Amino acid sequence: MTNMQQTGLRKMTIRKASLHAVTAMGLTLVACTSSESALSDAETTVQASELLIPAAATLERVGELLYDPMADSIHPDPRMASMIRLGFQISQDPQTYASEFVGNDLTCGNCHLNAGQRDRALPLLGVAATFPQYRRRDDRLVSLEDRIGGCFKRSMNGTAPPYDHPVMLALDAYLNWLSEGFTMGERPAWLGQNEIAVEARIPIEELDVNGGEELYNLHCAPCHGLDGQGIDLILAKPGPLWGPLSWNDGAGAARIWKLAGYIKHAMPLTAPGTLTDEEAQLISAYVNSHERPEYPDKDSDFPDGTRPADAVYDTLVFATHPLMRASRRQP
Numbered sequence: 367m368t369n370m371q372q373t374g375l376r377k378m379t380i381r382k383a384s385l386h387a388v389t390a391m392g393l394t395l396v397a398c399t400s401s402e403s404a405l406s407d408a409e410t411t412v413q414a415s416e417l418l419i420p421a422a423a424t425l426e427r428v429g430e431l432l433y434d435p436m437a438d439s440i441h442p443d444p445r446m447a448s449m450i451r452l453g454f455q456i457s458q459d460p461q462t463y464a465s466e467f468v469g470n471d472l473t474c475g476n477c478h479l480n481a482g483q484r485d486r487a488l489p490l491l492g493v494a495a496t497f498p499q500y501r502r503r504d505d506r507l508v509s510l511e512d513r514i515g516g517c518f519k520r521s522m523n524g525t526a527p528p529y530d531h532p533v534m535l536a537l538d539a540y541l542n543w544l545s546e547g548f549t550m551g552e553r554p555a556w557l558g559q560n561e562i563a564v565e566a567r568i569p570i571e572e573l574d575v576n577g578g579e580e581l582y583n584l585h586c587a588p589c590h591g592l593d594g595q596g597i598d599l600i601l602a603k604p605g606p607l608w609g610p611l612s613w614n615d616g617a618g619a620a621r622i623w624k625l626a627g628y629i630k631h632a633m634p635l636t637a638p639g640t641l642t643d644e645e646a647q648l649i650s651a652y653v654n655s656h657e658r659p660e661y662p663d664k665d666s667d668f669p670d671g672t673r674p675a676d677a678v679y680d681t682l683v684f685a686t687h688p689l690m691r692a693s694r695r696q697p
């Protein structure tokens with residue numbers, strides 16, 4: 367057996383062992399409940415808790431990794447190993463390793479906590495195996511590279527690295543490494559979990575930005591600052607939540623319900639998951655009521671013409687919206 371097979375197998379063994387645990391739990395549950403949905407919920411929880419840093423982890427665990435690309439012998443081909451490591455380094459410090467493509471002070475890891483290895487904080491484990499996929503925003507088939515490029519253009523307010531650029535290839539390598547042993551085309555249960563349930567969504571125009579500001583000052587400002595620019599906490603430094611060095615208005619985080627889903631499940635890092643749906647939406651509205659860079663290509667998004675109601679760049683809605691008036695009040 368070659369080294370490559372051994373390494374691949376070792377990682378797969380870890381995951382297979384976890385999957386066996388899931389099956390065992392599932393069987394126990396079948397014995398005590400007849401509900402199939404209860405079974406699949408339990409499976410989701412077990413799987414995520416086996417393979418990801420738990421959603422309830424607090425600030426002291428921000429630097430933790432379950433899969434450490436800097437460890438020895440992550441890959442038998444040293445060139446591959448160094449690209450995987452470079453991808454990880456880019457994700458944690460793009461200003462140093464990918465500066466030409468970055469237009470703000472955020473890192474991938476600021477939003478994808480624990481380098482994409484944490485539950486309910488936009489995890490990236492297994493993501494590579496879900497591409498290519500159709501996305502409504504683009505209205506065409508998109509690749510993993512398209513998606514990485516999208517986060518550069520929007521979340522990082524920069525430009526997409528060309529497909530054959532070392533920055534893109536290295537991120538590709540890291541994300542594919544995080545998907546080793548996953549089945550192509552299968553979507554792990556922990557993806558897409560940073561959402562506010564449709565029935566809990568409050569219409570954008572009903573969100574009281576002043577109420578959001580009070581909640582922000584109480585729950586978020588201790589780490590993010592009253593000015594939203596982030597305080598150096600030694601263990602980590604949060605990125606700017608608004609202003610010229612934050613995500614632009616075309617980013618996923620510039621959508622009120624989407625950001626609320628992140629805030630609800632990943633923040634505050636003192637006690638993640640403790641805010642109500644309403645509190646998370648009020649805070650999200652306050653954060654996104656501030657000025658931020660403009661995404662230049664927004665006119666080509668959602669070519670089918672149906673923009674999501676919570677996209678702050680939808681000027682048709684927001685020109686007359688209280689959120690925009692709030693942003694003029696507090697530039």
Ligand code: HEC
Pocket residue numbers: 457460472473474475476477478488489490493513514517518521522537557558613617618619624
């Ligand atoms: C401002 C926060 C933020 C930053 C910074 C950010 N992302 Fe994202 N990213 C998101 C959000 C939000 C989503 C999910 C959007 C959605 O649900 O449509 C996402 C989705 C993704 C996905 C697809 C995940 C999936 O479940 O399909 C990938 C891959 C990704 N980001 C990679 C990156 C990389 C690489 C970087 C750094 C170059 C980065 N992101 C920086 C917020 C961010």
Ligand code: HEC
Pocket residue numbers: 425428472475476477479480582585586587588589590599602603604605606607628629633634635636649653
């Ligand atoms: C105990 C400190 C702490 C508290 C309290 C806290 N955060 Fe964070 N937050 C962080 C840290 C640290 C990061 C970046 C983590 C990293 O880079 O690993 C972060 C990241 C974020 C991000 C990703 C984008 C960025 O700018 O870094 C958002 C959005 C966010 N927090 C929102 C909030 C909101 C809203 C609240 C209040 C409900 C809140 N946080 C409370 C520490 C905190």
